[in-house]
Amino acid sequence: MFEYAPAPESRDIVDIRPSYGLFINGEWVEPQSEERHKTVNPATEEVLAEVAWAGEADVDRAVQAAAKAFPVWSALPGAERAKYLFRIARIIQERSRELAVLETLDNGKPIRESRDVDLPLVAAHFFYYAGWADKLAYAGFGPDPRPLGVAGQVIPWNFPLLMLAWKIAPALACGNTVVLKPAETTPLTALAFADICRQADLPPGVVNIVTGAGATGAALVNHPGVDKVAFTGSTEVGRLIARGLAGTRKKLTLELGGKAANIVFEDAPLDQAVEGIVNGIFFNQGHVCCAGSRLLVQESIADELLEALKRRLGTLRLGDPLDKNTDIGAINSAEQLAKIRELSEAGEAEGAERWSPPCPIPDRGYWFPPTVFTGVAQSHRIAREEIFGPVLSVLTFRTPAEAVEKANNTPYGLSAGVWTEKGSLMLWMASRLRAGVVWSNTFNRFDPASPFGGYKESGYGREGGRHGLEAYLAV
Amino acid sequence: MSERLAVRKTYKLFIGGAFPRSESGRSYVVTSSKGDFLANAARASRKDARDAVAAARKAFPGWSGATAYNRGQILYRIAEMLEGRRAQFVAEITAFGGVGAKQAGDMVDATVDRLVWYAGWSDKIGAVVGSANPVAGPYFNLSSPEPTGVVAVVAPQEGPLLGLVSVIAPVIVTGNTCVVIACERAPLPAITLAEVLATSDLPGGVVNILTGSPAEIAPWLAGHMDVNAVDLTGADPELAVTCEELAAENLKRVLRPPAGPVNWLADPGLERMTAFLETKTVWHPIGV
Numbered sequence: 114m115f116e117y118a119p120a121p122e123s124r125d126i127v128d129i130r131p132s133y134g135l136f137i138n139g140e141w142v143e144p145q146s147e148e149r150h151k152t153v154n155p156a157t158e159e160v161l162a163e164v165a166w167a168g169e170a171d172v173d174r175a176v177q178a179a180a181k182a183f184p185v186w187s188a189l190p191g192a193e194r195a196k197y198l199f200r201i202a203r204i205i206q207e208r209s210r211e212l213a214v215l216e217t218l219d220n221g222k223p224i225r226e227s228r229d230v231d232l233p234l235v236a237a238h239f240f241y242y243a244g245w246a247d248k249l250a251y252a253g254f255g256p257d258p259r260p261l262g263v264a265g266q267v268i269p270w271n272f273p274l275l276m277l278a279w280k281i282a283p284a285l286a287c288g289n290t291v292v293l294k295p296a297e298t299t300p301l302t303a304l305a306f307a308d309i310c311r312q313a314d315l316p317p318g319v320v321n322i323v324t325g326a327g328a329t330g331a332a333l334v335n336h337p338g339v340d341k342v343a344f345t346g347s348t349e350v351g352r353l354i355a356r357g358l359a360g361t362r363k364k365l366t367l368e369l370g371g372k373a374a375n376i377v378f379e380d381a382p383l384d385q386a387v388e389g390i391v392n393g394i395f396f397n398q399g400h401v402c403c404a405g406s407r408l409l410v411q412e413s414i415a416d417e418l419l420e421a422l423k424r425r426l427g428t429l430r431l432g433d434p435l436d437k438n439t440d441i442g443a444i445n446s447a448e449q450l451a452k453i454r455e456l457s458e459a460g461e462a463e464g465a466e467r468w469s470p471p472c473p474i475p476d477r478g479y480w481f482p483p484t485v486f487t488g489v490a491q492s493h494r495i496a497r498e499e500i501f502g503p504v505l506s507v508l509t510f511r512t513p514a515e516a517v518e519k520a521n522n523t524p525y526g527l528s529a530g531v532w533t534e535k536g537s538l539m540l541w542m543a544s545r546l547r548a549g550v551v552w553s554n555t556f557n558r559f560d561p562a563s564p565f566g567g568y569k570e571s572g573y574g575r576e577g578g579r580h581g582l583e584a585y586l587a588v
Numbered sequence: 589m590s591e592r593l594a595v596r597k598t599y600k601l602f603i604g605g606a607f608p609r610s611e612s613g614r615s616y617v618v619t620s621s622k623g624d625f626l627a628n629a630a631r632a633s634r635k636d637a638r639d640a641v642a643a644a645r646k647a648f649p650g651w652s653g654a655t656a657y658n659r660g661q662i663l664y665r666i667a668e669m670l671e672g673r674r675a676q677f678v679a680e681i682t683a684f685g686g687v688g689a690k691q692a693g694d695m696v697d698a699t700v701d702r703l704v705w706y707a708g709w710s711d712k713i714g715a716v717v718g719s720a721n722p723v724a725g726p727y728f729n730l731s732s733p734e735p736t737g738v739v740a741v742v743a744p745q746e747g748p749l750l751g752l753v754s755v756i757a758p759v760i761v762t763g764n765t766c767v768v769i770a771c772e773r774a775p776l777p778a779i780t781l782a783e784v785l786a787t788s789d790l791p792g793g794v795v796n797i798l799t800g801s802p803a804e805i806a807p808w809l810a811g812h813m814d815v816n817a818v819d820l821t822g823a824d825p826e827l828a829v830t831c832e833e834l835a836a837e838n839l840k841r842v843l844r845p846p847a848g849p850v851n852w853l854a855d856p857g858l859e860r861m862t863a864f865l866e867t868k869t870v871w872h873p874i875g876v
Contacts, residue, residue: 237724253716352836359832360825362847367839524838543870551870558871560723564731568866569816570839575867578721580731588859 117430120437122224127215129301132163135171135324136307138178139317145170150326152300155221156434156443156478164300166325172292172332175321179263179290180338182318187260187288191247198243198285200313205236208309212302216274217434219301221443221479222397224435234559235278238577241561242282245582249287252579258586260288261364262340267330268303269346270296270445271400271501276345277303279576281320282561287585289341290319294333297326298446331357339363343584345402348499348525348570366574366584368402368566370499371527374520375405375556376542378513379414381532385554387421390505393530393556395429395483398442399503400449402571403528405556407489407496409516412509419487419507426483427470441503444479453481453502460486460495465506491522499525513538517545526568530556549575599629599775601636601799602782604643605792611635616800618776621685629775632798637767637808640796644738644765645814647793652735652763660710663761666788667703670696670753673784677749677777684748684774698853699750705856706757713762713861726874733865735763736841737816740809742802742831744822748774750852752781755821758860760794767796767815769806771822775799803827810834817841817864821850 134141146168151160213227264284268276295303334342348369393405434442444450465486472482489506510516529548543551549567564580600607612633681692718732744751748771770778810831820828843863
């Protein structure tokens with residue numbers, strides 16, 4: 114392994130305020146709730162800022178602002194809404210370096226990922242949906258599809274700004290107004306986005322940002338003034354939301370957990386497959402709902418593949434997320450680290466064999482080394498439960514039918530990967546995998562033009578593409 | 589000379605292509621709107637509901653794996669068989685009361701036409717709701733619809749034939765299988781429809797029909813972990829809330845009851861099909 118000198122990205126570009134209020138009706142307002150919490154850099158445990166945890170009265174104020182803005186925003190010609198969204202896309206591009214650093218500071222993901230993946234996709238998503246705003250009549254949802262009203266949106270901490278873009282861009286393009294709650298551990302880029310809305314002269318109340326934790330999210334999705342709920346997060350919370358919305362006319366889309374199978378056949382290009390496996394589970398520290406957390410490898414090549422995989426993992430660099438050479442950043446929170454540890458310990462206790470490359474762990478912050486479990490049985494918790502961390506469970510199969518059986522043997526159905534040089538086998542597998550996204554000879558690719566979302570307990574509705582409009586239209 | 593005594597039909601359930609009585613041995617009296625005795629219909633139990641789900645699950649791989657052309661032809665075949673029994677349906681609908689022979693005939697005709705309409709969708713819906721996505725990179729990227737799986741359907745409590753077929757056809761034409769709870773007060777056309785289905789080359793288990801109390805049966809289906817979606821069209825508001833809450837347990841797709849009265853003669857649109865379709869997106873790199 115080559116030695117690299119440290120190459121940290123400068124953090125001077127970001128200007129973090131010591132404390133933040135809520136962004137309601139185009140203004141920063143002081144919350145009525147007195148609860149305030151600190152958001153920390155998970156790589157150093159340094160406090161970055163203090164944010165409010167909005168209470169019911171604050172959420173109510175935000176929903177009212179969005180409701181008031183709705184008639185005006187929805188009545189704007191689509192071409193005008195489009196121009197606001199194009200403006201936002203441009204401002205994001207202009208400020209992308211700042212936003213990437215801010216995301217890495219608050220989330221712990223490597224700067225290489227926030228700079229090269231998250232931010233380009235964020236800008237692209239706004240640019241994509243901007244173009245739909247004046248073309249909705251051609252989208253296949255009738256000649257005059259109408260918006261729903263106020264969208265209450267709750268997003269997770271793994272791709273904070275990207276998930277914001279996935280939620281806000283289509284909502285606004287369709288003529289809805291929004292109240293968005295970022296995750297409690299990663300509020301800073303959403304708060305920076307509030308400033309972008311102001312720079313874009315977005316009319317007050319069209320976008321409102323309320324920070325907080327689960328109680329704030331619950332107040333938002335259950336608010337009677339909300340017409341549409343969009344949630345990305347755990348299946349457990351998704352269930353609660355679905356149950357809570359029973360009997361209402363609120364439209365609901367859910368993007369929930371996953372336990373994707375990444376299936377490697379004996380004829381696959383091995384080096385590419387190894388890169389795909391690494392990208393599938395170690396990208397973003399495995400904090401990815403569609404992560405390829407179950408490697409299904411054909412028995413005949415299992416030893417060879419695992420050897421190559423372990424060799425490759427030995428070259429991954431874990432450490433300072435702001436360092437441009439870093440591959441594996443920090444785990445987002447102490448709570449998440451505890452969950453990853455607990456499931457990994459269960460993996461060992463249930464009899465799977467644990468392996469990690471030699472990997473120095475920084476003294477401060479939340480870290481977990483890339484970890485591979487072999488000898489995993491389908492009944493093991495590490496094969497069934499979403500770990501949401503850099504932990505790969507390896508299982509083997511003999512025939513394509515067995516691979517399908519094992520891949521589908523999960524309540525989830527978000528994504529899957531197939532590695533083979535045989536086109537007919539790839540398509541045969543793709544047609545039988547019960548998953549919303551199938552990556553063949555690649556993994557973890559995203560694009561605003563490509564619909565994303567799950568089967569079964571991975572949720573319902575799609576984000577991205579023409580399909581993503583349906584979630585925000587009365588159809 | 590005395591008049592010949594008619595041979596009456598026994599109305600049973602339709603599960604897995606067979607016509608069993610309720611395993612519980614229960615039945616209930618079906619009367620006309622005036623209160624005259626029409627028949628004893630089976631009152632499905634929880635065990636019947638579970639058997640029906642198992643039959644629907646068993647039928648799913650074959651039916652969803654059939655070609656769209658094949659499914660379209662079978663739906664068309666259902667229309668043919670239904671047309672042939674026009675008189676029987678008219679008699680059943682008029683016996684229940686409330687409508688004259690002319691109106692009942694119109695309903696049967698509309699039902700046949702509805703089936704023909706949906707039959708044609710089998711190999712077109714994918715072209716209309718699927719897409720080739722222009723992603724910013726060297727990738728082939730294709731989205732196509734796939735059936736959700738096993739769908740539990742609470743049939744409308746009005747429109748015992750047209751309403752019923754209008755909720756079944758969109759579910760099955762795309763490859764789903766279903767368990768349907770018939771209209772409680774007027775279940776007889778549903779069982780006669782089952783006889784049509786049984787003679788239409790429709791594989792057993794694709795449509796399973798239960799008669800009895802929706803309030804009793806629907807929650808069992810809504811809470812069943814091997815059901816993927818529920819269509820609550822015929823559920824009253826209270827039952828719909830109960831079912832939607834139960835459906836959350838495994839995140840079933842839920843089609844809520846319509847907000848107001850439904851005109852079953854109107855153009856149905858795509859909604860009843862797309863409600864029970866998943867979108868699968870497949871990526872593959874492009875290169876040499």
